[in-house]
Amino acid sequence: MDAIGFTDEDLEANLEGSLSDSQQNWLKRERAWWIYRIVLALIAFTAGCGFVLVNRLRDIDIYSIIIGFCIFTGIFVFAAASKWLRFNADLRDGIEIAEGRIKLDIRDEAQERSRYRIIIEHVTLKIDKEVFLAFKNGDPYAIYYLPHTKNILSAVWLR
DSSP, X not given: OTTTTOOHHHHHXXXXXXXOHXXXXXXXXXXXXXXXXXXHHHHHHHHHHHHHHHHOOTTXXXXXXXXXXXXXXXXXXXXXXXXXXXXXXXXXXXXXXXXXXOEEEEEEXXXXXXXXXXXXXXXXXXXXXXXHHHSOTTOEEXXXXXXXXXXXXXXXXXX
């Protein structure tokens, strides 16, 4: 419970197939945070374009700078909107459960970082080290998670 960060009330709601009030509030805050990021990116884009156009810097192709702003902002807004849509879908669709024996997996990546994952019933969930260490490889669990963002809500050891 401590590693994942859920309460008895959260688990009770998840066992009934729904989100607890605190889980719904967390999802709504996360969803709102992605909207704030989109708005901030669009404000920064507008300010950057305005600065370039007002100052009309010599020896610089203004249109290239604005196109660069457009590309960078477009990529960021697309990624943020994708996250927002996933959180929105999780609020709409609710939770899913995966039951079975858990497989712990570590993927070594560049810059001496590792990615921790659990695999259960053909579902792969990326987790942090603390959550990774809370599970025992090969033991049966019921994992309650959000299907679109792949966030673990709660877990029950089935032994």
